[in-house]
Amino acid sequence: MASFDDLEPPGEPLASHPDLPGAPRRRDFLNIAAVSFAGAGVVAIVLPLINQMNPSADVLAQATTEVDLSKIEPGQGVITSFRKQPLFVRNLTPKEIAEADAVALSELRDPQTLDQRTKAGHKNWLITLGVCTHLGCIPLGIHEGDNRGAYGGYFCPCHGSQYDTAARIRKGPAPKNLFVPEYAFTSDTTVTVG
Amino acid sequence: MSFPWAQHYQPKQPLMKWLDERLPLPRLVYNAVGAGYPVPRNLNYFWNFGVLAGAALAIQIVTGIVLAMHFHSSAAGAFDSVNGTIMRDVNAGWFLRFAHANGASMFLGVVYVHMFRGLYYGSYKAPREMVWLLGVVIFLLMMATAFMGYVLPWGQMSFWGAQVITGFFSAIPLVGESVRVWLLGGYAPDDATLNRFFSLHYLLPFVIAGVIILHIWALHIPGSNNPTGVEVKSEQDTVPFHPYYTAKDGFGVGVFLLLFTVLIFFYPDYLGHPDNYIPANSLSTPAHIVPEWYFWPFYAILRSFTADFILPAKLWGVLAMFGSILLLFFLPWLDSSPVRSANYRPLYRIFFWILVVDVLALGFVGGAEASPGYIILGQVTAAYYFAHFLIIIPIIARIERPRPLPGSITEAVLAKHGRTSSTATALAN
Amino acid sequence: MVRILASLVGAAFVFVLGLALFGSIKGVITDPTVPTVESKYHLEHKALSLASDGPFGKFDLEQLQRGFQVYKEVCSACHSLHQVSFRDLSGLGYTDAEVKAIANQWVIEQPSINPDTGEVATRKNIPSDHFPSPFPNEIAARAANNNALPPDLSLMPKAREGGAAYIYSILTGYEEQPAALLKEFPDAKTPLGLHYNPYFATMNIAMPSPLNTDGQVTYADGTSSTKAQMAKDVAAFLTWTAEPSLEQRHRAGLAAFMFLLIFCGLCWGAYKNVWRDKAH
Numbered sequence: 078m079a080s081f082d083d084l085e086p087p088g089e090p091l092a093s094h095p096d097l098p099g100a101p102r103r104r105d106f107l108n109i110a111a112v113s114f115a116g117a118g119v120v121a122i123v124l125p126l127i128n129q130m131n132p133s134a135d136v137l138a139q140a141t142t143e144v145d146l147s148k149i150e151p152g153q154g155v156i157t158s159f160r161k162q163p164l165f166v167r168n169l170t171p172k173e174i175a176e177a178d179a180v181a182l183s184e185l186r187d188p189q190t191l192d193q194r195t196k197a198g199h200k201n202w203l204i205t206l207g208v209c210t211h212l213g214c215i216p217l218g219i220h221e222g223d224n225r226g227a228y229g230g231y232f233c234p235c236h237g238s239q240y241d242t243a244a245r246i247r248k249g250p251a252p253k254n255l256f257v258p259e260y261a262f263t264s265d266t267t268v269t270v271g
Numbered sequence: 272m273s274f275p276w277a278q279h280y281q282p283k284q285p286l287m288k289w290l291d292e293r294l295p296l297p298r299l300v301y302n303a304v305g306a307g308y309p310v311p312r313n314l315n316y317f318w319n320f321g322v323l324a325g326a327a328l329a330i331q332i333v334t335g336i337v338l339a340m341h342f343h344s345s346a347a348g349a350f351d352s353v354n355g356t357i358m359r360d361v362n363a364g365w366f367l368r369f370a371h372a373n374g375a376s377m378f379l380g381v382v383y384v385h386m387f388r389g390l391y392y393g394s395y396k397a398p399r400e401m402v403w404l405l406g407v408v409i410f411l412l413m414m415a416t417a418f419m420g421y422v423l424p425w426g427q428m429s430f431w432g433a434q435v436i437t438g439f440f441s442a443i444p445l446v447g448e449s450v451r452v453w454l455l456g457g458y459a460p461d462d463a464t465l466n467r468f469f470s471l472h473y474l475l476p477f478v479i480a481g482v483i484i485l486h487i488w489a490l491h492i493p494g495s496n497n498p499t500g501v502e503v504k505s506e507q508d509t510v511p512f513h514p515y516y517t518a519k520d521g522f523g524v525g526v527f528l529l530l531f532t533v534l535i536f537f538y539p540d541y542l543g544h545p546d547n548y549i550p551a552n553s554l555s556t557p558a559h560i561v562p563e564w565y566f567w568p569f570y571a572i573l574r575s576f577t578a579d580f581i582l583p584a585k586l587w588g589v590l591a592m593f594g595s596i597l598l599l600f601f602l603p604w605l606d607s608s609p610v611r612s613a614n615y616r617p618l619y620r621i622f623f624w625i626l627v628v629d630v631l632a633l634g635f636v637g638g639a640e641a642s643p644g645y646i647i648l649g650q651v652t653a654a655y656y657f658a659h660f661l662i663i664i665p666i667i668a669r670i671e672r673p674r675p676l677p678g679s680i681t682e683a684v685l686a687k688h689g690r691t692s693s694t695a696t697a698l699a700n
Numbered sequence: 701m702v703r704i705l706a707s708l709v710g711a712a713f714v715f716v717l718g719l720a721l722f723g724s725i726k727g728v729i730t731d732p733t734v735p736t737v738e739s740k741y742h743l744e745h746k747a748l749s750l751a752s753d754g755p756f757g758k759f760d761l762e763q764l765q766r767g768f769q770v771y772k773e774v775c776s777a778c779h780s781l782h783q784v785s786f787r788d789l790s791g792l793g794y795t796d797a798e799v800k801a802i803a804n805q806w807v808i809e810q811p812s813i814n815p816d817t818g819e820v821a822t823r824k825n826i827p828s829d830h831f832p833s834p835f836p837n838e839i840a841a842r843a844a845n846n847n848a849l850p851p852d853l854s855l856m857p858k859a860r861e862g863g864a865a866y867i868y869s870i871l872t873g874y875e876e877q878p879a880a881l882l883k884e885f886p887d888a889k890t891p892l893g894l895h896y897n898p899y900f901a902t903m904n905i906a907m908p909s910p911l912n913t914d915g916q917v918t919y920a921d922g923t924s925s926t927k928a929q930m931a932k933d934v935a936a937f938l939t940w941t942a943e944p945s946l947e948q949r950h951r952a953g954l955a956a957f958m959f960l961l962i963f964c965g966l967c968w969g970a971y972k973n974v975w976r977d978k979a980h
Contacts, residue, residue: 111970114963125363133360138828312980355783365945518974525964536953537755548859578720604702643728650721654714661710665703688979
């Protein structure tokens with residue numbers, strides 16, 4: 078039984094028991110099982126600790142915004158807030174739509190047609206984030222009298238990026254067109270964004 | 272670690288070898304909690320509680336840091352950030368909050384058992400006085416941390432607890448009121464108080480961690496005490512910490528977590544007070560202001576002093592309350608008996624158990640309402656508490672006749688298994 | 701030296717405690733505590749069992765919906781529920797469309813600003829809003845309620861000893877002040893503006909009995925709405941508002957407990973294994 082002075086580390090066979098070769102591996106298994114269980118437990122705990130940094134339920138609830146389009150005339154735009162960022166909602170004139178459609182895709186750094194950036198049957202409504210895709214400034218052009226740049230869309234004063242009537246990048250350092258978020262028309266005059 | 276038979280660190284893995292040559296951390300860990308630290312072989316489960324306290328601190332730090340990502344430390348925002356955002360909207364926020372709140376109780380519960388182990392087995396005696404002193408410092412830091420943490424949710428008990436505890440300082444003659452206002456940053460607990468308590472509550476656990484390192488370092492010089500109180504004499508008396516006590520501590524941590532789980536998931540509010548679910552109101556005092564359970568014995572001592580004598584009763588109460596902890600610093604010199612373990616000190620043992628009952632009774636009184644019956648019980652038990660440490664223990668140390676000690680740990684273990692040491696010598700190398 | 705000082709300090713504390721003890725005992729003899737009206741007539745809460753009780757408790761969603769209806773039609777006129785958002789009501793089993801409708805039709809509107817003039821205004825509630833308070837501030841609340849402040853109900857079961865059972869007892873505990881009480885404690889007559897309720901701490905509560913008649917609320921699911929039923933249902937609803945995550949807590953607890961039980965078993969085996977050749 079409990080021998081008093083043993084120099085054998087636990088879990089290894091005593092030399093005097095050659096008839097039990099499998100026994101130590103079974104005993105080691107218990108140690109390994111205990112440690113593995115502990116490891117599994119640690120992982121199970123770490124997941125909620127990491128997940129708590131994800132947006133909480135109240136933040137997620139603020140993740141959709143409804144926009145009322147009824148007061149926006151053709152040629153006008155409004156700036157509102159979506160997920161705490163500026164949202165440009167613009168009612169394109171037929172001239173602006175034609176100008177956008179006339180551009181060949183090969184000329185564009187980030188090739189997209191106006192149809193791809195708007196909803197069917199609502200081609201005049203251009204809804205994009207008001208965040209320059211270069212380094213994040215808010216471009217000019219949404220308000221009356223703003224400088225709209227050489228392409229008649231938006232102009233970013235920080236480093237000179239210029240967007241066209243479909244808010245596509247034409248000149249300047251920005252790599253991508255202004256981002257079009259997920260949105261849906263819930264009626265002819267309201268959209269839900271996000 | 273001055274045991275000559277301690278195993279030496281011999282890294283086999285090339286990475287460990289590389290690291291150890293440049294920064295001897297692997298060697299440090301090996302010598303502190305690995306196979307390089309010999310520990311008496313006869314430790315009982317009361318020796319698990321130090322590691323459990325360390326585990327509890329780690330849990331509090333992790334849950335605390337994560338909670339601090341969501342907490343608003345303003346009088347206007349604190350209550351809703353805890354009971355609104357964290358409990359309802361943050362992913363698993365309810366779990367983090369309940370874990371942290373109940374973790375404080377687990378931490379202090381474990382530390383109380385750890386301290387009573389020290390009292391019973393004479394762990395505070397030479398050459399481990401420094402371990403004990405650092406331990407009392409840790410305890411004081413823990414109490415400060417726990418108090419400030421309880422203020423943060425800004426419930427009724429948070430506010431009024433802060434009001435009462437900072438009110439103690441006004442009992443100091445001359446400068447008392449200035450000290451109180453200085454602590455609060457105002458004339459009553461408010462934004463200034465809450466902000467500084469949050470800052471300090473975040474800081475102190477790391478100070479505690481630092482003092483714990485000193486506490487363990489001081490312990491590892493003479494090595495651990497053991498239930499016989501007889502020092503380690505030979506290699507046979509010890510086993511390497513790893514794997515013997517890592518395995519035992521693993522089991523201990525499992526049981527600790529089991530109890531912790533029952534609290535968090537099934538009785539999360541049991542140890543708390545309903546009034547702390549009411550937002551703080553400086554114009555409405557709760558019917559019964561009580562601190563959390565781990566402060567109840569000291570609260571009872573405070574409230575027991577109802578008579579003036581030269582000094583006003585309130586000042587006596589405050590001095591006694593702080594004194595009841597500060598006297599622990601002097602214990603190694605109050606108890607001059609050369610015998611450590613109460614297993615061999617029949618007279619001391621009787622009074623030890625009376626002390627345990629006394630402290631439990633004090634706790635009971637501290638949580639109860641201030642009716643005459645409880646006050647009288649508090650006065651009697653408080654009197655015994657001071658008499659025990661300051662009068663009785665020194666006397667016992669002088670007059671007691673201890674039982675004969677075993678020659679060594681090995682001898683004690685053999686005797687337990689029904690063998691004599693001559694048999695052991697025959698079996699040994 | 702330490703011991704001499706220590707025994708002096710100890711003697712001082714013991715002596716002063718002795719003085720205090722003497723004073724306390726003298727006080728008990730010469731000035732015994734007079735029984736108060738509360739000590740004799742206050743009642744502990746009644747027993748109440750809810751589906752959410754116990755370590756395996758779950759919410760009864762139909763009961764919660766009935767309780768919400770009671771809150772909506774009776775309590776919300778005076779009591780705010782500001783920790784709860786309308787979107788949380790999906791936890792009661794309502795669909796997103798139903799939640800949107802409840803928010804939109806909620807009588808008390810959300811404080812807002814007129815987008816054209818900038819003046820203080822109100823707007824309809826949306827699901828992400830918290831339940832708006834019936835009163836704009838504490839002064840208005842007190843002015844409308846005889847200087848009493850109706851407390852927010854979001855956490856009420858957790859904020860009172862006895863929890864949901866206490867709430868149930870208060871709601872069903874209104875009665876005439878007993879003649880025996882008035883005879884014994886003539887000064888304890890219920891003041892004007894307060895109402896006698898032996899379950900309340902001071903036994904006179906500012907809130908008039910809110911659930912007066914059976915059938916005060918007509919339940920959508922057809923359950924008979926007796927006073928006791930309405931009180932029980934709203935107590936259950938408030939148990940939910942106090943802790944919507946109760947069911948997840950119980951489920952996670954069971955999983956964690958079982959995991960740890962197995963873990964302790966394995967650790968015990970590993971411990972025994974490691975120590976099998978060492979006497980200790």
